[in-house]
Amino acid sequence: MTHTAVQQLLISCLLSIGLIANPALAQSGLPDIGGNAFSTLTPEKEKQLGDVLMRQTRGSLPMVYDPLLDEYINDLGNRLVARANDVKFPFKFYWVNNKQINAFATLGGNIASHTGTLAISDSESEFASVIAHEIAHVTQRHIARFVEAQNQRAPMSLAAMLGAIVLATVNPEAGMAAMMATQGAAQQSAINFTRGNEQEADRIGMRILADAGFDPYAVPEFFNKLTQQSRFVNQQLAFLHTHPLSQARVSDTRLRAEQFPQRYIPDTQDYILSKTRVLARYQYPVKETVEIFQRRLSQPGGNTRANLYGLAIAKLDNKLYIESQKIIEDLLQQDPHNLYYVDVYTDILLGQSQFKKALEMLEQEYLLRPNNQVVTLNYANAAIKAGSYRLAVHLLRNLLYVKNDNILAYDLLSDAYKSLEDYAKYYETRADLFYQLANYPKAIDDLNEALNQLGDNARLENRRLEAKKQQLQAEFERLKRM
Template structure:
C-alpha cells in the first residue's frame, strides 16, 4: 500500500516539532519523572517513560509506516521475546528509514531497526541476531540502569534523553557528543553501553536466538563481516559506533556459538519478501531498483519470487502498471492469498483505476482476515479512491478500535472525512494523528477547528471534544515542566 499524503503530513509534523519544546504523547497517565524518579526506575515507570520517549521519537525520526514490514518485524521480534527471560512488559518493534546498519532499544521494550540492517542481512538468522541483542539489553535493564546512573551525575529530562537517542541513531558521533556535553558524562551516549553490557547482551541474545529456532553462528558471522567492512570504510559503520565491536568480542561470540548445536535454518518467505520490499522501495531509488532487479532476474538462478516481487514493486513505483502486473501475475497464481502480493496487486488496480475489481477482491480477503492491518488498510484505501467513504470510515474505525496507534489508519480516516465534507471529524482525525506524533500544539489547534465545525445542536460531541482538549492541554503542560 502506498499513501503519498502521509509523507506530506510527516514533513509538516517534523517542521512543527522543530518550533516547539519537546512534547510527548501519553495514555491515561503520564509517568512522574521529575526529581528522583530516574534513580528508581521500576518496570512500571520504565514502561510509561519508554512509551513517552518512543512516541516522541516517532515524531523526530523518519519512521517507516508500512503494514507489511510492521507485521514482519513484530512477528519476528515477539517470537524472540517469547524465548527471553525476565520480560516485564510487552515489546513493540519499529522501522527507521535509514540505509545505515543500526538498531536501538529505548526504555520499556521499544526497539527499532534501520531498514539498512535488513537490506544487508545475508540470512534471517543474522537479522534476528540484531533484534535478539536489543531484546537482551532491555530484559537485563541495561538502559534503565544507565539512565539511573546518569541521573545521579546530573538530573535528566525527557528532552535531554530523547535528544541523545535521536542524535545517536541518526548520527552516532553527534549523539555521543550531545550526551557528553549536556550531561557531563565522559562515558557513552544513551544507547551506547559498557563493554560488559555488550558482552552480556551478546551472550543472552545468542541464547534467545537459539531457543527461538535460529542459527547462533549468525552472530559471529554478522559481526565479523561488519568488522571487516569497517576496516576499509572511510567512516566507521553506525552500528559499530553505537555497539563497539572489538576483535576479542568477535572471537568471544564465535566461541559461544560453538557451544550450541549446529543447525541449518532456512529463511522464511516473509523474511525474503520483506527484504525484497525494503531493497526495492526504501534502500534504492526506483530507477536503480529497476536496473538491479532486471539484472538479477537475468542471471542464472535469478528468477526467484523475491526478485520478481521486488521488480514488480519498482515497476509499480515507476507507474508502469501493465509491466508490474505481468511480473506479479505468476506469483499471484502460485499464492493468491499472499499479503505481500496482494498489497502490490491492489496498488496496480488502483493505478489502473479498476476500483470495483479491487473492492471485490479485498472484500473476500477481509472476510477471511477481519482487521488484519494489511488487508484493512488496502481495503479502506481503495474505498476512499472509489468514493465509498462510509465503507472506508467503518473499516478504519474498527481497525483503530483494535490498534489505536496506527498512523496510516488515522491518515486515511482524515482523508475519508474530508472527501465526505465532514469537517468536524476530519479535524478530529487530524488531531488524533498529530497526537500520535507527539505534536500537542498542532493536535490542540485541530481540535479547536473541529469544535468550530460542530453544529450548535451537537452538544454531546462538543462536550466530548472539550474533554479531550482539556486532557491533552493538561498532559502538554505537565510535559513542559519536566
C-alpha cells in the same frame, strides 16, 4: 536548526553515552533518583515513559509506515520475546527509513531497526540476532541500571542531563545548548558502562536467538561482516558507533556460538519477501530498480519468486503498470492469498483506476482476515479512491479499535472524513494523528478546529471534545513543567 535535526542530534549524543532510551524520561515525569535501579524506574513507569518517547521518535525520525514490514518485524520480534526471560511488558517493533546498519532499544520494550539492517543481512538469523540483542538490552534493564550508576557518581550532573533532555523536548534550541554543556563530564564512564551492557546483551541475545529456533552462529558472522565493511568506508558504520565492536567481542561471540550444535535454519518466505521489499522500496534508487532486478533474474539461480516480486514492485513504482500486473498475476496464481502479492496488485489496479476489481478482490481477503492491517488498509485506501468513503470509515474505525496507534489508519480516516465533508471528525482525527507523533500543540489546535465545526445542537459531542482537549493540555503542561 529544525526540531527533526535537534532530535537526531539529541539521539546521537545519547547513543554515544549509552543513553539511547533516556529521552523518554523527558516525556512523562522523571523518576525519583535514588535507591536501586528497579525502584528508580519501575516497569510501569518505564512502559509509560517509553510509549511517550516512541511517539516523539515517530514524529522526529523518518519512520516506515508499511503494514507488511510492520507485520513482519513484530511477528519476528515477538517470536524472540516469547523466548526471553524477565519480560515486564509487551514489546513493539518499528522501522526507521535509513540505509545505514543500526538498531536501537528504548524504554518500555520499544525497538526500532533501520531498513538498512535488513537489507544487508544474508539470512533471517542474522537479522534476528540484531533484534534479539536489542531485546536483551530491555530485559536486562540497562537504561535503569545506567541511571542508577550515574546517580551514584554525580547526582547533580545526571539531574542536569535529564533536565536538558526535558528542555530539548519542549524547547529544542535551549535544550541542545544545555545538553552540550552537561554531556562531556559523564561521557567516559558511560562508555565503559555501555561496553559491559553490550557484552551482556550479546550473551543473553544469543540465548534468546537459539531458543527461538535461529542460528546462533549468525551473531559472529554478522559482526565479522560489519568489521569487514567498516574497513572500506571513510566513516565507521552507524551500528559500530552505537554498539562498540572490539575484536575480543567478536571472538567471544564465536566461542559462545560453538556451545550450540550447528544446524541448517532455512529463511522464511516472509523474511525473503520483506528483504526484497526493502531493497526495492528503501535501498535502491527508484529509477534503477527495474534494471537491478532484471539483472538479478538473469543471474544463475536468480529466477526466484522474490526477484520476480522485486521486479513487480520496481515496475509498479516506475508506473509500468501492465508489465508489473503480468508478473504479479503469475505470482498470485501460485499463491493466491499471499499478502505481499495482494498489496502490490492493489496498487497496480488503483494505478489503472480499476477500482471495482480492487474492491472485489479485497472484500474477499477481508472476509478471510478481518482487521488484518495489510488487508484493511489496502481495502480502505481502495474504497477512498473509489469514492466509497463510508466503507473506508467503517473499516478504519474497526481497525483503530484493535490497533489504536496505526499512523496510516489515522491518515486515511482523516482523508475519508474530509471527502465526506465531516470537518469535525476530520479535525479530531488529525488531532489523534498528531498525538501519535507527540505534537501536542498541533493536536490541541486541531481539536479547537473540530469544536468550531460543531453545530449549536451538538452538546454531547462538544463536551466530549472539550474533555479530550483538556486531557491533552494537562498532559502537555506536565511535560513542560519537568
